Amino acid sequence: MTVPAVVLFAVFHTFPALQGIFYSFTNWDGLSLTYDFVGLKNYYYLFRDENVWHSYLFTFQFAIVSTVLVNVLSLAIVIGLNEKIKFKNFFRAVYFLPNVLSVLIVGYIFNYLFANVLPLWGEKLGIEALSTNILGSEKWAWVGIVIVAVWQACALNTILYLAGLQTVPSELYEASSLDGASKWQNFRHITFPMIAPFFTINMVLAMKNFLMVFDQVVALTGGGPGRATESISLLIYNGGFQGGEFAYQSANSVIYFIVIMAVSILQIKFLQKREVDM
Amino acid sequence: MKKALALVMSSALTFSLLTACGNKTEQNASESGGKVKIEFFHYKPEARGTFDKLIEKFEKENPNIDVVNANPPDAGTVLKTRAAKRDMPDIVGVGADTTFAELAKAGMFEDVTKAPELNNIQPSYIQMVKDVSGLEQVYAIPYAANADAVIYNKAIFKELGLSVPKTWDEFIAAAEKIKAAGKTPFYFTFKDAWTTLPAYNALAANTQGETFFQDLNKGKTSFEKGYKEATEKFVELLKYGHKDQFGKGYADGNVAFAKGESAMYLQGIWAIPEIKKANPNIELGVFPYPVTNNPEQTKLVSGVDLLFAISKTSKHPKEAKKFIDFLLKEENAKAYMAEQNALSAIKGLTQEDPMLEGLKESFAKGALVDFPDHYIPPSINLANLLQQLTHDQDVEKFLKTMDAEWEKVKERK
Numbered sequence: 001m002t003v004p005a006v007v008l009f010a011v012f013h014t015f016p017a018l019q020g021i022f023y024s025f026t027n028w029d030g031l032s033l034t035y036d037f038v039g040l041k042n043y044y045y046l047f048r049d050e051n052v053w054h055s056y057l058f059t060f061q062f063a064i065v066s067t068v069l070v071n072v073l074s075l076a077i078v079i080g081l082n083e084k085i086k087f088k089n090f091f092r093a094v095y096f097l098p099n100v101l102s103v104l105i106v107g108y109i110f111n112y113l114f115a116n117v118l119p120l121w122g123e124k125l126g127i128e129a130l131s132t133n134i135l136g137s138e139k140w141a142w143v144g145i146v147i148v149a150v151w152q153a154c155a156l157n158t159i160l161y162l163a164g165l166q167t168v169p170s171e172l173y174e175a176s177s178l179d180g181a182s183k184w185q186n187f188r189h190i191t192f193p194m195i196a197p198f199f200t201i202n203m204v205l206a207m208k209n210f211l212m213v214f215d216q217v218v219a220l221t222g223g224g225p226g227r228a229t230e231s232i233s234l235l236i237y238n239g240g241f242q243g244g245e246f247a248y249q250s251a252n253s254v255i256y257f258i259v260i261m262a263v264s265i266l267q268i269k270f271l272q273k274r275e276v277d278m
Numbered sequence: 279m280k281k282a283l284a285l286v287m288s289s290a291l292t293f294s295l296l297t298a299c300g301n302k303t304e305q306n307a308s309e310s311g312g313k314v315k316i317e318f319f320h321y322k323p324e325a326r327g328t329f330d331k332l333i334e335k336f337e338k339e340n341p342n343i344d345v346v347n348a349n350p351p352d353a354g355t356v357l358k359t360r361a362a363k364r365d366m367p368d369i370v371g372v373g374a375d376t377t378f379a380e381l382a383k384a385g386m387f388e389d390v391t392k393a394p395e396l397n398n399i400q401p402s403y404i405q406m407v408k409d410v411s412g413l414e415q416v417y418a419i420p421y422a423a424n425a426d427a428v429i430y431n432k433a434i435f436k437e438l439g440l441s442v443p444k445t446w447d448e449f450i451a452a453a454e455k456i457k458a459a460g461k462t463p464f465y466f467t468f469k470d471a472w473t474t475l476p477a478y479n480a481l482a483a484n485t486q487g488e489t490f491f492q493d494l495n496k497g498k499t500s501f502e503k504g505y506k507e508a509t510e511k512f513v514e515l516l517k518y519g520h521k522d523q524f525g526k527g528y529a530d531g532n533v534a535f536a537k538g539e540s541a542m543y544l545q546g547i548w549a550i551p552e553i554k555k556a557n558p559n560i561e562l563g564v565f566p567y568p569v570t571n572n573p574e575q576t577k578l579v580s581g582v583d584l585l586f587a588i589s590k591t592s593k594h595p596k597e598a599k600k601f602i603d604f605l606l607k608e609e610n611a612k613a614y615m616a617e618q619n620a621l622s623a624i625k626g627l628t629q630e631d632p633m634l635e636g637l638k639e640s641f642a643k644g645a646l647v648d649f650p651d652h653y654i655p656p657s658i659n660l661a662n663l664l665q666q667l668t669h670d671q672d673v674e675k676f677l678k679t680m681d682a683e684w685e686k687v688k689e690r691k
Contacts, residue, residue, distance in 0.1 A: 030358060030362055033384065045689065115530065131521075132521065132524065133469065133525020135469060136522070136526070230662075241359070242354070242657075243659075244655065245690065
């Protein structure tokens, strides 16, 4: 059982990854029959390329805002869904729906909303900022992407939090209700500490996913206007496959891989410490 | 349970191995059956149906050849990845663009410099195929051409008493007049970055000078010098847009123009079928971008929209050539031009559609010039830089960035 799994993993994951690292030391354009070794040249130019810096800046800004929003929202949804409300299971299904839809379809639906529906409302309500498509605005296009990404990512995080809530023993709430604790106190002192491991995993997963944002950007803005919403993955894809700089962008993805790994490890270390403290 | 999983895993592995060598077995089988299979790979989804019909006709005439009409989405990227895998289709049909140039430089195509077929092709298009790849040899046969021209709404022009502008000043005056009449002169679709290119290409091609890219490669000139006029004129055009010009995309623009929301549309003739789809009754015409004040000098930007190249690794080059010859035959080429609303690269074959009347003169005179953006490496991402320019309208900054990016890409090579 383990042997085929290891073989599959090696063939489809480890080997291509090593190949990518190998190419990052060459000047291969992705097509030619020959290439030369150039050592660390690609890495050197990477650090001097302001487009790369800019895409890192955008991606981190986007990822941090989205991670926070997703976790706040899905915690709120989960608390609501755990109350004794009518149609609880129906609502749980509804909140999970965005996760089932393909990102591209979601992107195109929102594209239509941003381009046609929202401006119409903005016009009617007399809100100047809304009367044009926000995806066409240099300043606000990233907000559009955050809205779509968060809307969709909430589903998975909500499910994980729901699972977490099942692990909280109900005696704790019974005891606290005897003491006359408020809802907020319940959440602050029981629910949240008890689901801390789920908080950790959600933060790490969300951050990692948002750092790798690609399809939402492609579907909504294509990296524009200008380079305002060009995420790192998009830059690697565009430069590497269409721009004929395969080796150069391989170097970029090697660094990107290290950065994401470092962020995830730091997050886990930091958040797990918090878990123990409780 | 464990056994079942192992079975699934191993069968998945065998399956992937099988598909990996699938191509080969397929080919052998087809050969032993007396039928030769050739793959015709092209990047024109809108021409798929036309090619289906032509292929059917060809297969009737040549019952022993089976032509596969391959047209995946995002064909340029697919083609490049297939080239990297050394799994090239027999015939490649793309435009004379950077994808073609890179593949030609990488030695993927057969040299057709001496092919007799080229005698029948307009020399300016053969030159473009050479120029864009930067090579001495010709690696493809040009088939169809497009034209980058202003599309205008004849009804609105009549209503406002406007005639087709011949000079830059007349062009701006017409835009002013349309604006004064409370209408939109140009419908801009800047949400899709590439839609900045048609207008900018025409402006740059007519003002950059004959030898701009040669000089640039030698370090004798820069974008700051050669592209200043084009960029300033581009920014001037931006004054005549509509309110939400950053929020609309190409598809929105085609529909809006078809509905008469603007008098002119800064696109190329490739947009006409889409506009007609949205409003079959629209009366439209086209004219070359009047970039300078000397109408004698105006050149129409027209590039090779479709060329045919035979890949060097093709196992059936003879059959592939036969198919290309078939497509080049006058009746078949005519059928393609008529259905695709395209211009022919074949000598003496003119597009008779009255809509394209306004371009006839340029073609007759041979006043044609290639798309400048085909000479700019895609990693510079001209379209997005132009999109940026539409936002901040900072000519100086744009030109400086172009120079800096050009240097950077050259250095990294």
